[in-house]
Amino acid sequence: MSRENRRMILILLAITVCLVFVPLFALKGAEFGGSDDAGSVMVEEIGGAYEPWFTPVLETMLDGELPGEIESLLFCIQTGIGVGVLAFLMGRMVERKKWEDKETIKRN
Template sequence: MKKNLVLILIVVLLAVFPLFIQKGAEFGGADGKAESEIGNIAPDYEPWFSSIWEPPSGEIESLLFSLQAAIGAGFIGYFVGLNKGKHKKFTQKRKEE
């Protein structure tokens, strides 16, 4: 229990610490930086394809991204828990034999 609390505290500090060190900094994504760098390297570059749908605002884009991450984490967590439960049931069954 104590180890979990320490790990949670470390994760929170890792997430919050940069916000205090870099006050007023913009934390943009890698997509924007990559796009500007490609423009610097090859100004005549044309993308192969464009997006099917653009979200109306950055907030909705963030919402969809976090929703996608939450669904993925739930999916992974479900199968990890399911396999752990199967393993625990299997080991208990072997101990009884």
């Protein structure tokens, strides 16, 4: 690995560490709520009583709310599936370009 590459990697690692740890110390006492909670609070402030149109399917099946850990797990699985699909499609496009370039070279 060249010296420039090593330097770039160290700089990027330092930036990553700063992005992860600086907010932990800079935002002491901050509360991080979900957008669903914030939305329902705003609706109540603006228009009165908020009543959901329906209950989530899993909550209906389980007769109660899902634990936070399960919600996080489902969200992570959904994210992983989405990233997998995007990575597959991007890889497919790159490989298609390579194959097209090879075919062009063979024809000429």
